[in-house]
Amino acid sequence: MHETDMTKALILTVKDWWEAQPERPKISCIHLIVGKFTCVEPVSLQFAFEVQCRNTFLEGAKLEIQETPLIAFCHHCQQDYHPEIGIQYACPQCHSPMEDIRSGRELKIDRVEYCSDSVETHASNF
Amino acid sequence: MHQTFDAALGINLLHANQQGADHNRAHFDEWGITCLNIMSSPGAGKTVLLERTLAALGNELKIAVIEGDMTTELDADRLRQYNVPVIAINTGRSCHLDSKMVAGGIHRLAHDYNPSELDLVLVENVGNLVCPAEFEVGEHAKVALLSITEGEDKPLKYPVMFQEADCLLITKMDLAPHLDIDVNRIVANVRQMNPDCMIVPVSAKTGEGLETWFEWLRVQSDRASAISPQLSLNY
Numbered sequence: 001m002h003e004t005d006m007t008k009a010l011i012l013t014v015k016d017w018w019e020a021q022p023e024r025p026k027i028s029c030i031h032l033i034v035g036k037f038t039c040v041e042p043v044s045l046q047f048a049f050e051v052q053c054r055n056t057f058l059e060g061a062k063l064e065i066q067e068t069p070l071i072a073f074c075h076h077c078q079q080d081y082h083p084e085i086g087i088q089y090a091c092p093q094c095h096s097p098m099e100d101i102r103s104g105r106e107l108k109i110d111r112v113e114y115c116s117d118s119v120e121t122h123a124s125n126f
Numbered sequence: 127m128h129q130t131f132d133a134a135l136g137i138n139l140l141h142a143n144q145q146g147a148d149h150n151r152a153h154f155d156e157w158g159i160t161c162l163n164i165m166s167s168p169g170a171g172k173t174v175l176l177e178r179t180l181a182a183l184g185n186e187l188k189i190a191v192i193e194g195d196m197t198t199e200l201d202a203d204r205l206r207q208y209n210v211p212v213i214a215i216n217t218g219r220s221c222h223l224d225s226k227m228v229a230g231g232i233h234r235l236a237h238d239y240n241p242s243e244l245d246l247v248l249v250e251n252v253g254n255l256v257c258p259a260e261f262e263v264g265e266h267a268k269v270a271l272l273s274i275t276e277g278e279d280k281p282l283k284y285p286v287m288f289q290e291a292d293c294l295l296i297t298k299m300d301l302a303p304h305l306d307i308d309v310n311r312i313v314a315n316v317r318q319m320n321p322d323c324m325i326v327p328v329s330a331k332t333g334e335g336l337e338t339w340f341e342w343l344r345v346q347s348d349r350a351s352a353i354s355p356q357l358s359l360n361y
Contacts, residue, residue: 002221005220010139037286039286086283088318107140113130
């Protein structure tokens with residue numbers, strides 16, 4: 001259940017940003033980018049986020065997770081391909097190993113949406 | 127009335143862990159230490175491999191172990207019999223070591239021993255093929271173990287671990303005659319995603335392959351003493 005730790009990292013990072021804003025805005029949504037070739041399960045992340053945000057400055061905020069597919073580039077064939085996770089990683093045409101991952105390793109806080117209303121919060125709870 | 131705004135952050139979720147790992151690595155570099163992160167599923171044979179390693183190389187290399195275990199010190203106690211510094215870290219509910227936990231271990235190592243005298247720090251991670259692959263702890267190289275009894279498909283099912291590994295030890299090779307498992311299939315599956323990884327079939331019981339593993343360790347250890355940059359960090 002390392003999604004708990006991931007969520008903690010997420011909340012602390014957003015909190016740093018939030019505290020640097022003079023108006024302490026109400027955050028309505030956090031947009032994450034999570035690659036398919038990571039050890040993170042979006043459903044578990046959603047669950048951990050909901051639980052850990054209770055009674056904090058993020059109470060009620062939504063988490064939008066955009067998953068990115070695993071895409072590798074085959075240098076031999078000079079083209080992208082989609083490895084099948086759990087089945088086949090080598091290039092389907094020439095069977096060269098998957099060496100150059102172009103998409104799928106992302107674990108990124110992309111952006112936050114917030115309203116101009118500031119919020120009286122319980123940031124100290126986190 | 128309120129308006130909705132957007133702020134771009136673009137920050138990696140593991141940014142804080144990564145910074146901590148870089149900090150740990152800087153300490154290891156300062157002390158001329160090579161740090162290896164040793165990972166596998168539970169029961170693949172990490173601790174017995176360390177026992178064999180300490181017994182064989184204990185006089186040649188100055189080795190310390192940082193031992194991650196969820197609740198007990200059973201593994202740490204086994205390794206202490208080899209008279210090397212063993213720092214036990216109980217991770218509690220957490221299923222992997224992170225850079226902060228290992229920083230705590232480094233503090234204790236630096237407090238109780240002289241780290242400049244060490245050549246090698248072996249970090250035995252919590253038994254788990256998933257999470258440890260995502261959390262760097264400050265290592266210079268990653269070592270994965272896969273016991274032959276776990277099956278040929280594991281590299282395909284847990285690809286991140288096997289893609290990240292610099293060295294893979296296929297353990298319990300003494301059991302191979304009793305199993306319908308093709309070691310070449312395991313190697314081929316790893317090669318699909320990691321063509322450069324050093325792969326060594328080993329048996330802690332018969333000693334098969336261990337000399338190759340020790341030689342790899344010697345090379346890793348030499349590399350660090352060759353770098354040894356002049357850094358000064360405050361802990």
